[in-house]
Amino acid sequence: MTGPRHFLDLDRLDATTLRRLFARAIAFKAGEHKPVMAGRTLALLFEKPSTRTRVSFEVGAHRLGGHAIVLNSRDMQLGRGETVADTARVLSRYVDAIVLRTDAHHKLLELARSATVPVINGLTDRSHPCQILADILTIEERKGDIACRRLAWVGDFNNVCRSLVHAAGLLGFSLAIACPPELLAGDEPALAWARAQGATVTVLADPREAVRGADAVFTDTWVSMSDREGERKRALLEPYRVDGRLMRLAAPDALFLHCLPAHRGEEVTDEVIDGPQSVVFDEAENRLYVQMAILEWCLVG
Numbered sequence: 534m535t536g537p538r539h540f541l542d543l544d545r546l547d548a549t550t551l552r553r554l555f556a557r558a559i560a561f562k563a564g565e566h567k568p569v570m571a572g573r574t575l576a577l578l579f580e581k582p583s584t585r586t587r588v589s590f591e592v593g594a595h596r597l598g599g600h601a602i603v604l605n606s607r608d609m610q611l612g613r614g615e616t617v618a619d620t621a622r623v624l625s626r627y628v629d630a631i632v633l634r635t636d637a638h639h640k641l642l643e644l645a646r647s648a649t650v651p652v653i654n655g656l657t658d659r660s661h662p663c664q665i666l667a668d669i670l671t672i673e674e675r676k677g678d679i680a681c682r683r684l685a686w687v688g689d690f691n692n693v694c695r696s697l698v699h700a701a702g703l704l705g706f707s708l709a710i711a712c713p714p715e716l717l718a719g720d721e722p723a724l725a726w727a728r729a730q731g732a733t734v735t736v737l738a739d740p741r742e743a744v745r746g747a748d749a750v751f752t753d754t755w756v757s758m759s760d761r762e763g764e765r766k767r768a769l770l771e772p773y774r775v776d777g778r779l780m781r782l783a784a785p786d787a788l789f790l791h792c793l794p795a796h797r798g799e800e801v802t803d804e805v806i807d808g809p810q811s812v813v814f815d816e817a818e819n820r821l822y823v824q825m826a827i828l829e830w831c832l833v834g
């Protein structure tokens with residue numbers, strides 16, 4: 534007997550599956566009505582705050598004919614010591630799929646091991662695959678097939694960056710990452726994995742080198758929620774701010790992406806995030822459609 538179809542990380546999927554998810558997201562965005570969640574309930578379990586993930590999954594479940602319940606771990610027995618495994622077994626008796634946002638990736642894996650319904654990664658300390666699917670859809674809406682494109686990531690090698698590296702391994706675009714060497718784990722497995730798939734992924738210290746000629750420039754918050762290294766990271770990342778001068782080194786029609794929430798004046802200037810190259814609100818909107826596609830894929834294949 535096969536188990537539930539989980540959506541945990543992009544490096545567990547293949548290019549064909551990603552392409553199918555994008556096709557379904559485009560269909561949902563074009564207005565396709567498919568009530569695959571009729572009579573079904575989605576649990577959204579948060580150990581950390583969220584605006585986009587929470588609202589887009591709730592709306593997505595509703596548009597697919599189902600409904601969502603939002604659970605804060607602090608209000609659950611999970612927050613008082615009940616195990617993740619027991620929580621998974623109990624929730625599986627009530628709901629049809631579970632989205633988890635957590636600071637500890639191992640909890641996502643534990644939830645998936647014990648749940649008998651699909652589990653979806655709504656962000657962990659390791660990865661944010663829903664976000665990167667939305668970002669790639671956003672780039673392809675403007676520029677067509679991403680395979681021949683050059684992307685640049687500027688800032689911390691964080692969870693969103695790691696999912697972007699996984700996507701490079703599957704979809705064949707080239708990726709230059711500018712990150713302070715002090716913030717890089719020398720044996721980052723995502724890089725080895727993507728390169729083994731044939732992807733060109735380079736890691737540089739100089740943000741100007743990474744951005745030069747790029748078709749899209751990504752950045753993200755320097756200090757993530759519950760990051761204890763805040764002040765050290767801010768000091769190291771000061772030269773990695775995406776401002777107008779840095780963006781002018783990219784291709785003239787380069788896009789600027791940020792998964793939000795942004796800390797304006799820190800990792801990005803107002804000039805860039807509010808400028809004509811910015812697609813940050815399209816990214817946020819596309820979360821809804823890629824997640825409807827993910828829910829459909831998890832629930833009905």
Ligand code: CP
Pocket residue numbers: 582583584585586587656664792793794
């Ligand atoms: N980008 C993102 O995941 O946003 P939230 O933290 O608001 O969910």
